[in-house]
Amino acid sequence: MGSALMGLAAGIITGGSTMLGALPILKKESKAWNPWRSLNLDFAIGMMLAAAAFNLIGPAYSSTSGALGVSLALLLGIVSIYGLSHFIHSFSPTQYSLHRRAWLFVTAMMLHNLPEGLASGAALSADTLSQANGWTVVGAIVFQNFPEGLATAAAFLSIGLSRRAAFFGAAMTGVMEIVGGAAGGIFASMTNASLPYILAFAGGAMISVTLEEIFAKLKETNMRYLYQKEFVLGAMSVVVMNWIIQ
Template sequence: MTDWFLNLTPVMQALVATLFTWFMTALGASVVIFFKTINRKVLDGMLGAAAGVMIAASFWSLLAPAIEMTENSGGTPWIPATVGFLSGGAFLWLVDKLLPHLHSGFPMSEAEGIKTSWQRSTLLCLAITLHNIPEGLAVGVAFGALAADLPSASLAGAIALAVGIGIQNFPEGSAVSVPLRREGMSRAKSFWYGQLSGTVEPIAGVLGAMAVIWMEPLLPYALSFAAGAMIYVVVEEVIPESQLARNTDLATVGAMCGFAIMMTLDVALG
């Protein structure tokens, strides 16, 4: 790791890390420049892998450190983990009900959230944006935890989380741009909407880092909150979308591989 990154404040490190995760979303969206379609089996395998990464990150990078922090401080370890986890899921449930969005592969009649006249492209972009809120928040909270100088919060672990989230952002960018291109939108516009869905991550990352620095006692709750939000997204959106074309075995194998990759990254680097 270069010295310039090590010398940054945790908030700036969170910004750099989430700019990387946004870049990976943009990189995934850029496949639309070369391909008008993408093999559905390939996409389902990648979405399954993304789900596996998010599930592993939720425990190894967020819940486990939250439990350890509470134990080290003499608290009851399951309380912050449970309260934060359920609060994160409840928050995403509320956003899911309010924010207009449409999952890839579904007709306009099945758009979720408040009814609106927004175009299909906007609704598809907002669906992936919804995925990226907890991802950016998770990375930001992980880097913000470094300011607390706790044994369970390590720079290597935060970097591993950012790398894992970045890897799974690649198929999410493709999942926006390719369907838009297939429906007749230009390459430039398809790419624009695909990368746009990832721009929320640096915002959520910086806010997450600042929040835990300002409210250090709430750190275990914040880590668990991010975990709950990510699990909600995985169960409610990513896994069902990966199995929409009934490539269930492929999506499941992808999820297993994604989990193993993220677990290896976190254990090896964290």
């Protein structure tokens, strides 16, 4: 399978997991019936951070001698997502009608999910080109997307949207991951020389998204979060998965 199709497949898998995670919102007793309740977000954060480091950024540096270019691509990935996130959050939702508030939230979640799709698409494409363990990255993102899909749908529901509209809004954020996955695969298919920079950019974007969650946790736990059991186990699971795949 070509790199472009591999990237699209990765996007469909990760985007589909967001949609699947949002399905319980369609059931009225959603609080009582939550199949993803046992999935711990801290475990998923640990997985995503380790996957970005070991399966995206690490292979990017090891597959080329252009360390400066890879570093710049990594920095660009971090800065671009931080800038977009800051731009979205600079608006106060209270200044908008219910309809505009809902679309503002959709836009914010799309920007959050785009780098995840890009990371999965680039990593899975790289799996056939540079021995990077792309399936580990995809697995980490899927694990995180199940509870996130439901949380996104619940947020839509809380601002007054119907259950169907809430599911549709969450599903739209999953579509963005499919777009990101296809883009990652297409860019990777253009030339092998560009692959390390694509991986570095995707890794930087993925780390930027993950660190936003970690910093919020650190404010609550005063650094204790970094050795919290679930977070550490999530990171270690990626190491084990890499060992098994290799």
